[in-house]
Amino acid sequence: MAAAAGGGAAGGGAGATGAGGGKVSFKIILTSDPKLPFKVFSVPEGAPFTAVLKFAAEEFKVPPQTSAIITNDGVGINPQQSAGNVFLKHGSELRLIPRDRVGAMVASF
Amino acid sequence: GWGCAYRSLQTIVSWYRFQQYSSINVPSHREIQQVLVEIGDKDPSFIGSREWIGAIELSFVLDKLIGVSCKIINVRSGDELPEKCRELAIHFETQGTPVMIGGGVLAYTLLGVDYNDASGDCAFLILDPHYTGSDDLKKIVNGGWCGWKKSIDSKGRSFFLKDKFYNLLLPQRPNIV
Numbered sequence: 001m002a003a004a005a006g007g008g009a010a011g012g013g014a015g016a017t018g019a020g021g022g023k024v025s026f027k028i029i030l031t032s033d034p035k036l037p038f039k040v041f042s043v044p045e046g047a048p049f050t051a052v053l054k055f056a057a058e059e060f061k062v063p064p065q066t067s068a069i070i071t072n073d074g075v076g077i078n079p080q081q082s083a084g085n086v087f088l089k090h091g092s093e094l095r096l097i098p099r100d101r102v103g104a105m106v107a108s109f
Numbered sequence: 110g111w112g113c114a115y116r117s118l119q120t121i122v123s124w125y126r127f128q129q130y131s132s133i134n135v136p137s138h139r140e141i142q143q144v145l146v147e148i149g150d151k152d153p154s155f156i157g158s159r160e161w162i163g164a165i166e167l168s169f170v171l172d173k174l175i176g177v178s179c180k181i182i183n184v185r186s187g188d189e190l191p192e193k194c195r196e197l198a199i200h201f202e203t204q205g206t207p208v209m210i211g212g213g214v215l216a217y218t219l220l221g222v223d224y225n226d227a228s229g230d231c232a233f234l235i236l237d238p239h240y241t242g243s244d245d246l247k248k249i250v251n252g253g254w255c256g257w258k259k260s261i262d263s264k265g266r267s268f269f270l271k272d273k274f275y276n277l278l279l280p281q282r283p284n285i286v
Binding site: 031034068070073074075076079080095097098099100101102103 | 168172185276
C-alpha cells in the first residue's frame with residue numbers, strides 16, 4: 001500500500017480508478033491534530049477497507065481499534081466493505097476520528 | 110454503569126418507531142451487540158459482555174437495523190461544543206432526531222438546543238439514559254432526568270469537559286419518495 005505524507009492545506013483532486021484491477025486513492029485527514037495533517041493512500045479497489053483504516057491509523061500513530069473513518073460531511077463509513085465501494089459511495093476525502101467509548105454515570109448538575 | 114450508549118440508541122430507535130419510519134422492536138443490549146458482531150465490527154466474544162460502545166457503533170447499528178445514515182460531528186474538546194449549537198439547532202429543525210453525545214466516559218441523549226444568537230449563550234435539553242424508574246413524566250422531569258443544562262452553569266462550571274473529545278451522532282431521516 002503506498003502512502004504519501006501531506007501538509008495541512010487542502011490537496012489536489014479525487015483519486016483515479018484505473019481500468020481493470022485498478023487502484024483507488026484516499027486522502028485521509030487526522031482530525032484529532034489541530035494542524036489537520038493528511039496522508040494519501042493508494043490501494044487496490046478490492047482491498048478491504050478495514051486494511052485502509054488500520055494502515056492509516058498506524059501511519060498517524062493512533063490505535064486502529066479506537067479509530068474510525070468518516071466522510072468530510074461527517075457520514076460514518078462501515079469499514080466492512082471494499083475500498084472500491086467506499087470510493088464510489090463516499091469519494092476520496094475522508095477523516096480519521098477517535099472512537100468514543102462511553103457508558104458511565106452522567107454527573108448531575 | 111455500562112449501558113448508557115446502548116440506552117441512547119434505544120431512545121433513537123424508539124423515535125424512528127414513533128415517527129413511523131420503522132416497525133422494528135427496540136433492540137435489547139444483547140441484540141445491539143449481536144448486530145455489531147454480525148456486521149464484523151466486534152468479535153463474537155463481545156456478545157454478553159459489558160463493553161462500552163460509542164457514536165460510531167450506534168451509526169453502524171442504525172444503518173443495519175433501520176437503514177438510516179448518520180452524520181458524525183467530532184470535536185477535539187468539550188469547549189468547542191457550544192460552537193456547534195447553531196449546527197445542532199439546524200439539525201433539530203430539519204431532522205428532529207435525538208442526538209447521542211459520547212465523550213469522556215459519558216453518554217448523553219440530546220433532544221434540543223436553545224441558542225442565543227446575540228450572546229452566543231446556549232443550553233442543551235438532555236435526556237439522561239440512566240433513569241431506571243417508571244414511565245412517569247412528572248417524576249422524570251422533576252427529577253432532572255430530562256432537562257435543560259447550560260453549557261456554563263451559574264457557578265462557571267462547564268457541562269462538557271475541556272480536555273476530552275466528543276463525538277455527536279446526528280441520525281438522519283430516511284429519504285422517502
